[in-house]
Amino acid sequence: MKDRMIIFAIVTTIIGFMVAIQFKTTKEPVIRDTRDILQLQQDLRIEKERQQELNQEIEKTVFITKSATGKRKLRRCNDRCIKWLKGTSRVDPS
Incomplete structure (x- = not known):
């Protein structure tokens, strides 16, 4: 039992x-995305601009690494990129 x-x-x-x-x-x-077409287009445009800026920073970094004093400049450039990314991040971590 x-x-x-x-x-x-x-x-x-x-x-x-x-x-x-x-x-x-x-x-x-x-959770559904309730933005209208204009808001989506605006967000897409902002993200494309951000992508262009990041690509430009990458090109600068590649150019700096090829220069003679690239290590010091590269470190400063990376610090600026990291600060910029932290300040402009629009993506929610959740």
Whole structure:
């Protein structure tokens, strides 16, 4: 009798966890992008400009590494790029 009670407790616990996981996965709402076409175009334009600026910084870095005093200049350029990226990041980490 005691063995049956233990098995019953284990089975109901497992079923309880399965039900809890099922409710958790179905309760999270679907987040939709509700921006209109103009907002999407504007965001796309801003991201393209950002990409151009990053490409220019990469080209500068490549040029600097080829110069004689490239190591010092490269370090300064990388620091500026990192500061710029931290200041202009528009992407949510979540």
